[in-house]
Amino acid sequence: MTDTTRLRLDVSYDGGDFSGWAAQPTRRTVAGVLTEALGTLAGTDVPLGLTVAGRTDAGVHATGQVCHIELPTEVWERLRDSLLRRLxxxxxxxxxxxxxxxxxxxFDARFSATFRRYEYRVADTVSGPEPLRRHDTLGWVRPLDLGRLNEAAAGLVGLHDFAAFCKRKEHATTVRAITRLEWRREPDGVAVATVQADxxxxxxxxxxVGAMLTVGDGRRDPGWPAKLLTLRERSSEVTVAPAHGLTLVAVGYPDETEYARRADATRRLRA
Known part of the structure; x- marks a missing residue:
């Protein structure tokens, strides 16, 4: 058996021209371009076992994505000092x-993770998003009330069945634990939602975000998003916010002595 070394890769990308993370035969994806680059360096016949913390959708960005690969140790030793520069x-x-x-x-990039943290940027100024931020900031034509946004957010924190807000997959749970959900104003006036969950x-x-925005601009009551948690299927009343305003900013992991325990616990939970 070939001796291998597991490597953690911290990855950033502008999702605008990618059809999401996951490799697809006829589409440009983040995993696709990463695998191609690694194959050029390590050899296309080397099975990488590429595993990601979270598969982002088409158009979604990342500044804190994490994945892991396996390289034959002799390949890693050869590339150790130059891998980052060559990539x-x-x-x-x-x-x-x-x-x-x-x-x-x-270490498992997916199952050892303790949380994923996203941010969603919304410019509700009359002039719209700054040109240099137009690819990661949604323009919103109605003024947003930060107090109403945070009141709606508070009702969604905790362990709940988020079926009303999810695209359900067969044999997959929609129960999630949101540990942080809050809105803030940046110095430039942009409203930013921070969402963190297991x-x-x-x-x-x-x-x-789509549900909370209708609260922030006054069209819905602040308690409305939380009321949807009683549903057991996706709500047709919820509009999905555009992808380009969303960025994966961080993935958390325990101490390395807890990697295996956390991965086992997560696998049991997801099953």
């Missing part, structure tokens, strides 16, 4: 590997 030369300008770190074999189901964050 920078091979990767397209809208995707970067920011760090490469050897980790224990118990994990998210498909379209969940954008659906939560």
């Amino acid at each position: 920078a030369a091979l990767m397209p300008p809208d995707a970067r590997v920011r760090a490469v770190t050897p980790v224990p074999s118990t 994990a998210f189901c498909q379209a969940m964050v954008r659906s939560l």
